[in-house]
Amino acid sequence: MLYLGIIGYPLSHSISPRIHNAVMEYLRIQGRYLAFEVKPSELKDAIFGAKALGFTGLNVTIPYKEEVLKFVKPVGEAKLAVNTIDLRKMEGYNTDIYGVEMAFKNSKLEVEGKIALVVGAGGAGKAIALALMKMGAKVVLTNRTESRGLEAVRELREYGECIFYPMEKIGELKIDIVANATPVGMKGFSSGIPVPEEILKPGMIVFDAVYNPVETPLIKKAKEIECRVVSGLEMLVYQAEKAFEIWTGIKPPVSLMKKVALEALNFQEK
Numbered sequence: 001m002l003y004l005g006i007i008g009y010p011l012s013h014s015i016s017p018r019i020h021n022a023v024m025e026y027l028r029i030q031g032r033y034l035a036f037e038v039k040p041s042e043l044k045d046a047i048f049g050a051k052a053l054g055f056t057g058l059n060v061t062i063p064y065k066e067e068v069l070k071f072v073k074p075v076g077e078a079k080l081a082v083n084t085i086d087l088r089k090m091e092g093y094n095t096d097i098y099g100v101e102m103a104f105k106n107s108k109l110e111v112e113g114k115i116a117l118v119v120g121a122g123g124a125g126k127a128i129a130l131a132l133m134k135m136g137a138k139v140v141l142t143n144r145t146e147s148r149g150l151e152a153v154r155e156l157r158e159y160g161e162c163i164f165y166p167m168e169k170i171g172e173l174k175i176d177i178v179a180n181a182t183p184v185g186m187k188g189f190s191s192g193i194p195v196p197e198e199i200l201k202p203g204m205i206v207f208d209a210v211y212n213p214v215e216t217p218l219i220k221k222a223k224e225i226e227c228r229v230v231s232g233l234e235m236l237v238y239q240a241e242k243a244f245e246i247w248t249g250i251k252p253p254v255s256l257m258k259k260v261a262l263e264a265l266n267f268q269e270k
């Protein structure tokens with residue numbers, strides 16, 4: 001049996017179990033992907049407990065992507081944040097970066113040479129910033145808590161050009177891409193948008209890591225203003241593709257994963 005799972009807190013929004021269980025069923029792999037809401041005080045026990053129980057791997061989500069670095073060895077860029085653990089080797093990977101790269105690649109929108117504002121400095125913020133940097137964008141990162149934003153920029157600078165800008169001053173910037181990496185707009189969290197509406201301009205590229213609802217308040221507003229949009233659902237599906245490949249060595253069917261994700265979210269929206 002292949003045992004996989006996701007840990008986070010809270011975890012009510014995750015559709016990863018639906019995606020990975022559908023893949024295992026399609027590939028006729030006997031296994032189960034389960035969601036575990038783990039309290040902060042029990043994070044270490046949860047990871048080592050899953051390993052002891054014979055789990056192959058775990059996904060890690062909000063708010064533990066950086067915290068788990070205390071317990072696993074990061075592979076490459078995962079030293080910024082870990083979203084996938086291979087429990088057999090106690091190694092941590094970051095497949096969110098690949099997820100963002102694929103989301104932009106599929107959108108066919110040009111990123112090279114553009115100025116990108118990334119809002120958020122957690123695991124998703126750092127993954128999105130790095131993916132955009134790798135695609136040739138100049139990244140400006142902002143965050144509600146300045147100290148955390150500055151620390152994220154310090155870490156990201158190892159990989160290329162990236163600066164911090166305080167949230168209250170982002171109206172001064174000339175930006176081509178806005179990427180949300182905060183939970184603002186997520187179902188059950190808030191129905192707001194993470195940036196002042198005035199900074200959105202026609203033709204701008206707007207990406208939202210939030211994928212539940214599929215059309216987030218930011219994406220809705222961006223479409224009204226005639227921005228070009230990239231969905232967080234693409235990031236979700238491609239980070240899942242890469243994670244499954246790390247755990248099993250098998251490339252899963254992405255079209256099936258997208259279909260299942262959309263079905264799960266449409267169902268949740270009703």
Ligand SMILES: NC(=O)c1ccc[n+]([C@@H]2O[C@H](COP(=O)([O-])OP(=O)(O)OC[C@H]3O[C@@H](n4cnc5c(N)ncnc54)[C@H](OP(=O)(O)O)[C@@H]3O)[C@@H](O)[C@H]2O)c1
Pocket residue numbers: 061062063064065096099119120121122123124125143144145148149181182183184186208209210211232233235236237239
């Ligand atoms: N599409 C995908 O595949 C994908 C992948 C990863 C994450 N995500 C989504 O991305 C979001 C962030 O995830 P994460 O793992 O990076 O979480 P995280 O590590 O906990 O970081 C959260 C970030 O959001 C900021 N934030 C939280 N509440 C805020 C608010 N009310 N106003 C402004 N900023 C706020 C935090 O700022 P402070 O430092 O000030 O607290 C921090 O920068 C989540 O909604 C998650 O579901 C999506």
